[in-house]
Amino acid sequence: xxxxxxITAKESLPKGARTRESILRVxxxxxxxxxxxxxxxxxxxxxxxxxxxxLFAHFGSKExxxxxxxxxxxxxxxxHVIRPALAEPAGAPRLWSLCLHWVQxxxxxxxxxxxxxxxxSFEFDSRKGVVRDAxxxxxxxxxxxLTRAVDGAKKAGHLxxxxxxxxxxxxxxxxxxxxxWGFQLLEDNKALDRVRAMMRDRIKALATPKCPPLxxxx
Amino acid sequence: xxxxxxITAKESLPKGARTRESILRVxxxxxxxxxxxxxxxxxxxxxxxxxxxxLFAHFGSKExxxxxxxxxxxxxxxxHVIRPALAEPAGAPRLWSLCLHWVQxxxxxxxxxxxxxxxxSFEFDSRKGVVRDAxxxxxxxxxxxLTRAVDGAKKAGHLxxxxxxxxxxxxxxxxxxxxxWGFQLLEDNKALDRVRAMMRDRIKALATPKCPPLxxxx
DNA sequence: ACGAAAAACGAACGTTCGTGCTATTATTTC
DNA sequence: GAAATAATAGCACGAACGTTCGTTTTTCGT
Numbered sequence: 001x002x003x004x005x006x007i008t009a010k011e012s013l014p015k016g017a018r019t020r021e022s023i024l025r026v027x028x029x030x031x032x033x034x035x036x037x038x039x040x041x042x043x044x045x046x047x048x049x050x051x052x053x054x055l056f057a058h059f060g061s062k063e064x065x066x067x068x069x070x071x072x073x074x075x076x077x078x079x080h081v082i083r084p085a086l087a088e089p090a091g092a093p094r095l096w097s098l099c100l101h102w103v104q105x106x107x108x109x110x111x112x113x114x115x116x117x118x119x120x121s122f123e124f125d126s127r128k129g130v131v132r133d134a135x136x137x138x139x140x141x142x143x144x145x146l147t148r149a150v151d152g153a154k155k156a157g158h159l160x161x162x163x164x165x166x167x168x169x170x171x172x173x174x175x176x177x178x179x180x181w182g183f184q185l186l187e188d189n190k191a192l193d194r195v196r197a198m199m200r201d202r203i204k205a206l207a208t209p210k211c212p213p214l215x216x217x218x
Numbered sequence: 219x220x221x222x223x224x225i226t227a228k229e230s231l232p233k234g235a236r237t238r239e240s241i242l243r244v245x246x247x248x249x250x251x252x253x254x255x256x257x258x259x260x261x262x263x264x265x266x267x268x269x270x271x272x273l274f275a276h277f278g279s280k281e282x283x284x285x286x287x288x289x290x291x292x293x294x295x296x297x298h299v300i301r302p303a304l305a306e307p308a309g310a311p312r313l314w315s316l317c318l319h320w321v322q323x324x325x326x327x328x329x330x331x332x333x334x335x336x337x338x339s340f341e342f343d344s345r346k347g348v349v350r351d352a353x354x355x356x357x358x359x360x361x362x363x364l365t366r367a368v369d370g371a372k373k374a375g376h377l378x379x380x381x382x383x384x385x386x387x388x389x390x391x392x393x394x395x396x397x398x399w400g401f402q403l404l405e406d407n408k409a410l411d412r413v414r415a416m417m418r419d420r421i422k423a424l425a426t427p428k429c430p431p432l433x434x435x436x
Numbered sequence: 437a438c439g440a441a442a443a444a445c446g447a448a449c450g451t452t453c454g455t456g457c458t459a460t461t462a463t464t465t466c
Numbered sequence: 467g468a469a470a471t472a473a474t475a476g477c478a479c480g481a482a483c484g485t486t487c488g489t490t491t492t493t494c495g496t
Binding site for chain 2: 032033034035037038112113114118119121122123124125126127135136139140143167170171173174175177178179180181182184185186187194198
């Protein structure tokens with residue numbers, strides 16, 4: 001009388017992998033609050049009610065744990081920001097969707113302490129080593145996705161042809177980081193609303209008449 | 219045969235205060251690289267070749283050391299960014315000077331690991347306590363200075379009357395943080411040059427014909 | 437130059453850090 | 467269900483953490 005009901009992909013994973021996932025889910029949240037260096041093995045073990053050594057065995061070293069945490073954060077980021085936006089058609093709608101989903105991902109506290117990568121970026125930005133490299137690579141890729149979205153909007157004729165895609169992607173993400181700063185540090189609850197409006201203004205300023213309308217939520 | 223030559227203000231300070239200053243000078247540099255939480259008493263003592271307990275006595279607690287470090291960083295920031303810019307006449311020149319000095323202060327590695335406050339902002343942005351509050355207050359004040367500079371430029375007739383000063387100050391600082399991110403994390407050596415150009419473009423886009431020219435360095 | 441006050445030191449405290457081991461459970465596989 | 471394997475726990479380690487305390491050295495006002 002076993003395996004009567006269908007089992008989900010997650011449940012079918014071997015025990016070890018399931019534990020590993022739950023560890024990393026806690027780790028990314030903790031890291032977004034206390035920093036990646038602040039994610040301590042003992043602290044994690046307490047939170048998950050398991051032994052330090054048992055938890056440790058999943059990774060073998062603190063550095064491996066940090067790398068796994070970055071990778072896990074990346075997946076969550078992809079799931080909440082990139083994947084839903086890529087469902088939109090290429091052009092201004094997709095670019096705008098990336099903006100909206102990024103802001104929503106911060107606002108909705110997908111990570112307990114705001115964007116994992118915002119924290120990790122500034123924590124590791126003047127260090128050396130594989131962890132820093134992993135963070136930098138993830139951010140390069142994110143900037144690349146934004147850049148391609150801008151480029152796609154140009155190719156769709158939604159943005160003027162003379163727009164510098166790299167530069168505009170950078171500008172948009174700068175506003176995003178700034179909004180994060182205002183929202184998290186200054187506790188300005190209107191910061192993210194303002195950032196949405198500013199992003200839209202900037203896109204509209206560079207848009208052609210062909211550009212479809214960009215709707216603000218709510 | 220003593221005190222023949224004139225003594226500087228720094229040298230005339232009592233011994234304790236002089237040591238305290240040298241500790242904090244190392245602390246801010248260390249914090250800009252390793253984070254404020256990473257500034258450890260033992261590490262600081264090593265760096266300064268003094269005993270942990272001797273160093274510790276200057277502050278009484280780690281939290282007091284952190285508060286003193288924030289205050290020291292604030293003074294250095296003021297000295298390198300705010301004070302020189304306030305020498306410029308109110309209006310677009312002063313606003314532009316704030317931008318240029320901020321970028322130069324990052325580029326010139328006034329702190330070893332980039333801007334102390336950029337690091338501290340994202341390190342403490344989801345914590346509680348007096349250290350976080352000190353950082354937030356410093357940043358509020360900095361944003362206020364930027365906002366007043368924008369407002370001054372409006373009053374001088376250099377910026378259009380319909381410019382939202384708070385919002386534009388926020389936009390400028392967002393570009394600054396973004397530039398820091400590109401320069402420090404992505405190791406993009408052109409990032410700060412681009413940010414200078416983008417700041418200038420944004421100011422010019424909102425400028426009146428009365429606005430004096432904004433010169434890029436070099 | 438001397439005595440008081442301030443500063444720096446050395447050793448030790450209880451914790452927590454990351455990381456090994458060995459033993460003991462759970463979970464798979466046949 | 468037994469054998470093989472994987473996962474977890476327990477314990478110990480050396481190092482570093484923030485902090486305290488008593489002692490020694492240095493500085494400074496007189």
